Amino acid sequence: MSNHVEVNNKTKKVFTWPNLVAKEFLAAILVTIFLLLYSYYVDAPLRELANPGEPENPAKAPWYFLGLQEALVYFDPWFAGVVLPSIIIVGLMAIPYLDINPKGNGGYNFSDRKFAVTVFVFGFTFWFVLIIIGVYMRGPFWTFFWPWEKWSFDFPTPPPLVSFPNWLGVLALLIYFGGGLMLPIKRCRSFYEKLGLIRYNITMIMFLIMMGVIIKIVLRLMFNIRYVLQTPWFNI
Amino acid sequence: MNLISDIIKKITDNEIWKSVFRHGYADTPRNRALQTISNVWLHIHPVKIPEHATKIRFTWCLGGITFFIFFFETVTGILLMFYYVPDVNRAYADMIDLMYAVPFGRFLRNSHRWAGHAMVITVCFHMLRVFLTGSYKAPRQFNWLLGVMLLVLTLLLSFTGYLLPWDQLGYWAITVGTNMGGATPFIGYQGPFAELLGVKINSDIRFALLGGTQIDAPALLRAYVWHCIAIPIIAGGLMILHFWRIRKDGGISGPL
Amino acid sequence: MAEALKEKELKSGGIYTSRRSFFTIAGWGIFLMTLLAYAWETLGPKGFFFPKVLFEPSPVFPVGTPSDFAENTVTTLKSRKVFIVRDGNSFKVISVVCQHLGCAVHWTKEKNIFECPCHGSKYYRNGVNFAGPAPRPLYHFQLSLSDDGKLITDTRKIVPIETELTI
Numbered sequence: 228m229s230n231h232v233e234v235n236n237k238t239k240k241v242f243t244w245p246n247l248v249a250k251e252f253l254a255a256i257l258v259t260i261f262l263l264l265y266s267y268y269v270d271a272p273l274r275e276l277a278n279p280g281e282p283e284n285p286a287k288a289p290w291y292f293l294g295l296q297e298a299l300v301y302f303d304p305w306f307a308g309v310v311l312p313s314i315i316i317v318g319l320m321a322i323p324y325l326d327i328n329p330k331g332n333g334g335y336n337f338s339d340r341k342f343a344v345t346v347f348v349f350g351f352t353f354w355f356v357l358i359i360i361g362v363y364m365r366g367p368f369w370t371f372f373w374p375w376e377k378w379s380f381d382f383p384t385p386p387p388l389v390s391f392p393n394w395l396g397v398l399a400l401l402i403y404f405g406g407g408l409m410l411p412i413k414r415c416r417s418f419y420e421k422l423g424l425i426r427y428n429i430t431m432i433m434f435l436i437m438m439g440v441i442i443k444i445v446l447r448l449m450f451n452i453r454y455v456l457q458t459p460w461f462n463i
Numbered sequence: 464m465n466l467i468s469d470i471i472k473k474i475t476d477n478e479i480w481k482s483v484f485r486h487g488y489a490d491t492p493r494n495r496a497l498q499t500i501s502n503v504w505l506h507i508h509p510v511k512i513p514e515h516a517t518k519i520r521f522t523w524c525l526g527g528i529t530f531f532i533f534f535f536e537t538v539t540g541i542l543l544m545f546y547y548v549p550d551v552n553r554a555y556a557d558m559i560d561l562m563y564a565v566p567f568g569r570f571l572r573n574s575h576r577w578a579g580h581a582m583v584i585t586v587c588f589h590m591l592r593v594f595l596t597g598s599y600k601a602p603r604q605f606n607w608l609l610g611v612m613l614l615v616l617t618l619l620l621s622f623t624g625y626l627l628p629w630d631q632l633g634y635w636a637i638t639v640g641t642n643m644g645g646a647t648p649f650i651g652y653q654g655p656f657a658e659l660l661g662v663k664i665n666s667d668i669r670f671a672l673l674g675g676t677q678i679d680a681p682a683l684l685r686a687y688v689w690h691c692i693a694i695p696i697i698a699g700g701l702m703i704l705h706f707w708r709i710r711k712d713g714g715i716s717g718p719l
Numbered sequence: 720m721a722e723a724l725k726e727k728e729l730k731s732g733g734i735y736t737s738r739r740s741f742f743t744i745a746g747w748g749i750f751l752m753t754l755l756a757y758a759w760e761t762l763g764p765k766g767f768f769f770p771k772v773l774f775e776p777s778p779v780f781p782v783g784t785p786s787d788f789a790e791n792t793v794t795t796l797k798s799r800k801v802f803i804v805r806d807g808n809s810f811k812v813i814s815v816v817c818q819h820l821g822c823a824v825h826w827t828k829e830k831n832i833f834e835c836p837c838h839g840s841k842y843y844r845n846g847v848n849f850a851g852p853a854p855r856p857l858y859h860f861q862l863s864l865s866d867d868g869k870l871i872t873d874t875r876k877i878v879p880i881e882t883e884l885t886i
Contacts, residue, residue: 238717239513239514240511240513241511241512241513241517242492242495242511243505243508243510243511245495246512246517247508247512247517248498248499250517251527254524254531255527255528258531258532258535258581259535262532262535262578263574265577266570266573266577267573269577270562270569270573271573273558273559273628273630274630274631275631276629276630277551277555277629277630277634278634279634279678279823280798280823281797281825282631282823282836282837283635283836284825284836285836286631286822286836288636289580290580291621292618292622296838299819299820300839300851302852303852303854304642304646304819304854305647305648305654305655309644309646309651310648316611316615319590320607320608320611320612322594322599323600323601323604323605328600329601330597331600332598332601332716333596333598333716333717333718334596334597334717335595335596336597347594351591367836368825368834369836369837369838384830384850385841385850385851387849388850388851451850460656461655638821639820639821641821642820642821643820646820662764665769665773666764666769671768674768674770675773676773677775
């Protein structure tokens with residue numbers, strides 16, 4: 228599609244004033260009323276004075292960063308704190324250039340763009356699942372508690388973590404990314420051909436990283452795996 | 464009745480009034496058009512828009528609400544700045560002061576904080592709405608990119624904001640946040656490949672954020688300047704671009 | 720005139736740039752280089768954002784006398800952000816700063832481990848990480864005994880974890 232702005236003369240047009248402006252005004256009023264009522268009845272959090280010697284236990288960020296804080300538990304800081312957020316941001320920015328399916332522009336539409344919607348909604352939901360885990364299921368020393376369990380300091384010390392030996396780590400990563408990239412080409416050729424080589428690879432690598440994060444979380448929770456791959460410079 | 468219309472006529476039918484309001488208020492198509500064109504705040508909109516754009520269930524007003532909350536935050540934030548001093552010895556006391564001694568202070572602080580939370584929610588769901596309606600597709604790719612930058616700036620505003628009270632939450636948030644900077648590959652002193660560039664604790668990105676090697680007065684001042692001045696200006700600039708591009712990319716998206 | 724010159728230059732294998740495009744390129748070049756210089760002086764590693772003089776507490780400080788610490792205990796000095804570990808007559812100074820993201824770890828006496836309240840890193844009594852996300856052991860700082868019998872810590876000097884000061 229060219230970048231020329233398309234004008235559809237069949238669309239019925241209405242005056243912005245008052246049709247749209249009235250609704251905007253109404254929305255602003257409703258939001259204000261909600262915010263003012265909420266602020267009147269609920270006090271904003273203010274914890275104790277900063278104490279450089281001892282954090283709160285558990286020390287939790289506001290809810291919108293708890294997804295990140297939860298992710299930080301499973302990876303080294305350079306990955307979970309810097310590289311993963313950067314990949315997410317760049318990946319979000321890349322979406323319009325990767326998704327070249329012209330269908331579904333300008334309306335809610337699932338049937339014409341199943342892959343795109345599923346992946347995005349999955350990622351969006353996953354982020355909020357991490358937030359919910361962070362808010363409701365992390366107790367003292369960031370220990371996992373089910374929501375119905377009472378927080379206590381009397382939890383068992385977790386066993387020491389183990390890492391994959393490097394041959395296994397390299398093999399696992401090769402199989403995961405190699406297989407992940409090859410399988411759709413073999414099984415779902417049209418998907419590959421529609422996107423073209425570069426778009427296909429970027430899309431799939433982003434997708435595989437997202438799923439890989441989940442796999443690593445499961446490995447840590449179920450098998451106490453610390454690192455899949457260790458190098459002298461960084462570990463994953 | 465005559466009295467009222469006489470008074471209205473007295474007020475509006477003179478040179479001063481007419482120099483301020485260029486057109487009448489009577490509901491005519493001409494006035495509806497002029498209302499948008501001749502008003503600097505409203506001319507962000509086109510005079511006429513497709514009918515589906517006024518449907519709540521298409522946009523859920525999320526972008527507009529986010530912008531409104533940004534405006535709300537600016538007003539309440541400026542008011543809070545009259546009392547708050549970004550100094551480690553005073554910041555927390557100023558918060559207590561705001562909450563217990565300043566008339567209306569507790570309410571203003573509450574609304575500033577909660578509106579910040581609300582803005583994160585609306586910005587996230589605005590992104591979800593734009594994705595689900597496919598509104599990032601050609602020719603609107605670049606505007607989605609601007610939107611992602613604004614999402615990041617919203618989170619940065621929240622982050623720099625909640626450490627200003629200098630309470631336990633803020634102090635440990637700035638600790639963890641800047642140490643993440645310190646773990647950045649190449650430019651963080653504890654990150655991979657830091658030795659390659661010879662980056663040390665006093666020459667890495669964490670040091671630039673904190674203004675020192677430890678979290679102390681310079682860190683609070685820097686967070687304050689980023690929160691109150693730098694990021695709002697950057698975000699404001701990007702918002703201007705974001706709204707401009709809606710118009711220039713063919714108005715609100717809709718079925719072709 | 721210009722066309723003729725262009726022909727001539729190109730024929731002899733030279734390069735030809737019109738005056739207008741030369742000044743266009745030069746103008747943009749100077750503009751971008753100026754921007755870059757400003758960016759470097761502000762954001763670069765020796766620039767505006769990197770103060771040269773710091774008003775921070777001294778990295779070298781006394782932590783007390785050996786008799787201040789009972790045998791086989793771990794003492795937390797919150798104000799200095801260090802633990803003093805005493806085993807018999809051997810002393811160690813371990814940083815409270817978690818090697819994951821810098822929270823202050825907590826000494827849990829009952830379990831004989833250090834635990835971090837931010838992301839759940841766990842360390843043995845000798846500072847070695849074993850669970851949670853911490854990538855390396857807690858820092859051990861150099862410890863020495865001054866002439867007047869005080870234990871002096873130098874937090875600029877990180878020593879191997881086996882290092883002990885025996886008195």
